[in-house]
Amino acid sequence: MMTIFRLIRILNVIPFLIVNEFYSLKMDDFETIESEHYVMEPLKRKDIMEVFKLFKKLNNGLELSLDRKILLMFSSTKFCYILRSQDGEIFGMGLYYFNKRDVKEKTIHEGYIGLTEKFRGIGIGTEARKNALKHFAKFKFLKGVSSRITLDNTPSLKGNINLGFEIKEKYWDKKEGKERTYLVCNLDIYRQINDE
Numbered sequence: 001m002m003t004i005f006r007l008i009r010i011l012n013v014i015p016f017l018i019v020n021e022f023y024s025l026k027m028d029d030f031e032t033i034e035s036e037h038y039v040m041e042p043l044k045r046k047d048i049m050e051v052f053k054l055f056k057k058l059n060n061g062l063e064l065s066l067d068r069k070i071l072l073m074f075s076s077t078k079f080c081y082i083l084r085s086q087d088g089e090i091f092g093m094g095l096y097y098f099n100k101r102d103v104k105e106k107t108i109h110e111g112y113i114g115l116t117e118k119f120r121g122i123g124i125g126t127e128a129r130k131n132a133l134k135h136f137a138k139f140k141f142l143k144g145v146s147s148r149i150t151l152d153n154t155p156s157l158k159g160n161i162n163l164g165f166e167i168k169e170k171y172w173d174k175k176e177g178k179e180r181t182y183l184v185c186n187l188d189i190y191r192q193i194n195d196e
Contacts, residue, residue: 013067020071020079020098023108027139029077033131038119039084040128042077043093050090051082058114068111071097083115083128091116092125094132096145106143107184108136113156126159133163137190144184151179164189 030042043051051072055064064072072080072095083092092115102109110132115125136142147165149156150173161167165183173180 009066013070016067016097016099017070017074019103021074023098024075024078026141027078028135030081030132030135035127037086038091038124040081040131041084043072043080043082044077045073047082047090048072048076051080051093054090054093054116055112055114058116068095068097081128081132083119083124085119091119092128094128096132096136102146105146105184106141107146108142110145110147126163129159129163133185133187133190134193137187137193142187144186147183147185149181149183150176151181157181160185 030040032039032041052064052069056062063069079096081094082090084090093112094110095112096108097111099109101107110129113125113129119125133145136145145165147160149160151157151170160183163185165185167181167183169182171180171182172178
């Protein structure tokens, strides 16, 4: 009986992976950007297990889903950036991917952004996300970046709005038991920045 559930789970992963691998062919890797205190770089295979551990640590022991793990095994440099401190510690990550709605609306989804506690609240996460938006603005087939945020997560909601995201809808998430927002950032803003 358990084998059937595993098979169904794996079969549900296949369409997600096919769509994302198709779009990965149209995208470049994240660039390496050095700042005074950290480096933003594409996630490389050698760091994948460390990023899986970081995700688990930042999410109270919850593991990254199977489809996201497989996606990163194949195309990590196109869908995930990491933040590395001067001493080499990976302290943050940003994970993006395409879901059904994104394919339809020509957006890419900001699936997860996380930083360890000591690096929060000093602008690093915002700067990294801004760099990611500039990165995705290079791809003309993308109109925007989508995101979902719980309404009680005021810092993330405020940060998204400051980056140019607009609330498109609010809804009740039964799984989380909270009201959430669906937001989209129009990449034309960042295309203008790239052209300057």
